[in-house]
Amino acid sequence: MVLSLKLRNALKKFAVKVLDVDETSVPRNHLDLLNDFKKKFEFDEVPHNIEEFLDMLRKKHLVDSISVASTDGSLISSSNGNGLSESLTGSALFNYLKSEMPKSEVMLIKEKDWFMVFFWKQKLFIVRSPSNLSPTELTILAKEIEEFVSQHKKTAN
């Protein structure tokens, strides 16, 4: 049984090589499709202001909106340009939760969409997304925003 299988495989390999019966061909249309797909995720443009940057970040991290607020609820910036109610509600809820559970780092709210509120370097970040992001993803998001803000602060100074 094993011998006949081996013999069959060997003959097949021999036939493929000698008779050139490899009928496969490179699926060029698949490659074109993948190249088009790839272009959607190219973020080479340098954002001029924080709104542009947050919008770029929103696309990159596949979330619906990102708002940055201070702990008193005032809006610093938002990717959709309208994050005032989110920043007010977010900061109120976060401050309340922090007073009840001081060790909490991220607040996840499920209300049709997911709202993730977290604190990073004196700022509150409010991310709305169709599914919840992991703490690693949230930290990376916050770091990117922080880097952008501090870089712009340096150039402004």
Added chain:
Amino acid sequence: MGKSISILSGKGGVGKTTITANLGLALAKRNQKICIIDTDVAMANLSLMLNLQTAPITLHDVLLGESSIQDAIYDGPQGIKLIPSGLSLDSYRRVDVERISSVVNQIRNQFDFILLDCPAGIERNVIAVLAASDETLLLTSPDSPSIADVLKAKLTAQRIGSKLIGVIINNIRGEKGEISKEDIGKMLELPVYGAVPFDDEVRRSFMAEKSNPLVLKNPKNPFSIAIQKIAAKLTGVSVEFKEEKKEGFISKLFNNLFKKKRKVTE
């Protein structure tokens, strides 16, 4: 300070665990201190490939905070160290994969390289592993489904900010329909770090009571040579390897006949 490298493919069945195990051994042969971590907490099988299926303390216990990382390090072949994941499904749901970064940091000083065998997919487990690694090596087969998945994996790694060092192409059979190394490199905008030929011996090397990875079993096999070249590249050395020519059916037949004849005449 050791370097942590994750091996990522997106798609399952491309050969992540096989390449990781063999690459670890090839690096160890180059006198590097190696630790391989099976970060696939749901579908762990590195332990099966390296004969560690009975390990009492696993990465699960460490991520659960029930054991120290030092207790989950086991001796493997060629002097490598292994941290297996548990096969149990009970603990898998409770483990906090986010802790993998701190686990890697705790052992960083003990090794030259820490290889992280990534799970398939691009979900949060993968993201946590990527965040724990200094560099990422992508792995793909030369076909469009694998390339589609590795492209998504690459985008995920970029999103996380992981440093991508190149792509390894595995399972090269030399068929006309295979996507070329050049096209894969261009698509992923990364250097091709290694091209590993398909060899049924790889699968067979794990089909025994005690599995024996091909890099150890047959170091002159084209698969093993390709892996050793990748290991040399990782250590920053360029070496020439002599490849053992694989005999075809006909030449094998003739050689056997000739050898037998020669023995008779001798």
